[in-house]
Amino acid sequence: MTSIDKMRSACAVANGLEILGDRWTLLIIRDLMFTNRREFGHFLNAGEGISTNILSERLERLQCHGIISKQPHPDHGKKNIYELTDQGIALAPTMIELTLWALDSIQNTFAPPQVIELMKKDKEKLLQLIRQRTVLVEVPL
Amino acid sequence: MTSIDKMRSACAVANGLEILGDRWTLLIIRDLMFTNRREFGHFLNAGEGISTNILSERLERLQCHGIISKQPHPDHGKKNIYELTDQGIALAPTMIELTLWALDSIQNTFAPPQVIELMKKDKEKLLQLIRQRTVLVEVPL
Numbered sequence: 325m326t327s328i329d330k331m332r333s334a335c336a337v338a339n340g341l342e343i344l345g346d347r348w349t350l351l352i353i354r355d356l357m358f359t360n361r362r363e364f365g366h367f368l369n370a371g372e373g374i375s376t377n378i379l380s381e382r383l384e385r386l387q388c389h390g391i392i393s394k395q396p397h398p399d400h401g402k403k404n405i406y407e408l409t410d411q412g413i414a415l416a417p418t419m420i421e422l423t424l425w426a427l428d429s430i431q432n433t434f435a436p437p438q439v440i441e442l443m444k445k446d447k448e449k450l451l452q453l454i455r456q457r458t459v460l461v462e463v464p465l
Numbered sequence: 466m467t468s469i470d471k472m473r474s475a476c477a478v479a480n481g482l483e484i485l486g487d488r489w490t491l492l493i494i495r496d497l498m499f500t501n502r503r504e505f506g507h508f509l510n511a512g513e514g515i516s517t518n519i520l521s522e523r524l525e526r527l528q529c530h531g532i533i534s535k536q537p538h539p540d541h542g543k544k545n546i547y548e549l550t551d552q553g554i555a556l557a558p559t560m561i562e563l564t565l566w567a568l569d570s571i572q573n574t575f576a577p578p579q580v581i582e583l584m585k586k587d588k589e590k591l592l593q594l595i596r597q598r599t600v601l602v603e604v605p606l
Binding site for chain 2: 339340344346372421423435
C-alpha cells in the first residue's frame with residue numbers, strides 16, 4: 325500500500341491518476357510489462373522521444389509509489405535494472421483494457437499479433453503470463 | 466474510428482495515451498461515466514481544481530477525438546450538455562480496472578460502496594448499466 329502525501333481527493337480514480345495520469349509513466353509501465361526493456365537507455369530509445377530528465381523523474385516517482393523496483397545490473401556496475409513490483413504487475417488488467425480500446429477506436433493502431441490474440445481470446449492466460457514476468461514482445465535493444 | 470494527425474508511434478498503448486494520457490482528461494471521463502455531472506461548471510467544481518482553460522482545451526480535444534459529444538442545454542440557451550459517445554462508453558473496462566487497482570494499491574482511497582460492490586462481484590452488470598447511461602453516483606451539483 326502506498327500513501328500519497330498531497331492527495332487532492334480520496335476518489336479512487338483521482339488517486340490512481342495522481343500516480344499514473346501521465347503518458348510517459350504509462351509508457352514505462354508498458355515497456356516493463358510487455359517487452360524486454362529493463363534499463364534507462366532502453367526506455368530512452370523506445371521510440372516515443374522521452375527526455376532524460378522526464379524519464380529520471382518518472383522512474384523515481386514509480387519507485388517511490390512502489391510500482392517498480394531498481395537493482396544494480398549484475399554485469400554492468402554503473403547500470404540499473406528496473407522491474408515491475410507485484411503492485412505494478414497488478415496494473416495488467418488496466419493496460420490490457422486500454423490497449424483493446426485503442427485497437428478498436430483509433431485508426432492505424434497496432435499491437436503484436438500474438439498479444440492481440442491473447443487479449444481477445446484468452447485474457448486469463450495473458451494475465452498469468454504477465455504475472456510470471458514472461459517477455460511477450462522481444463524488441464531489439 | 467478517430468485518426469490522430471501527429472501520431473508519434475503506431476503502438477496501441479502509445480496511441481491510446483496520446484489521447485487519454487492526462488489525468489484531467491480521465492477525470493472528465495470519470496464524471497461523465499459514473500456521475501450526473503454533464504455541464505462545464507459541474508466539471509469545474511468536481512473538487513480536483515481543474516482550471517477553466519485546461520477544462521476547455523480537454524473538452525475540445527475529447528470532442529475532436531469522438532469520445533464526447535456536445536449539445537445545447539434544452540433549458541439554458543447559453544449552456545451545453547456533454548455526453549460520452551459510444552467510443553467514450555467503450556472506455557468503461559479501462560476505468561473499472563484502474564479504479565480496482567487504486568482501491569487495492571493506494572491507502573485512503575474510496576469509491577461509492579454500491580459501485581465497488583458491482584466492480585468486484587458483477588462487472589458485466591456494471592458495464593451494462595454504464596452502456597445504458599445509468600447515473601451510478603448522484604452528486605450535488
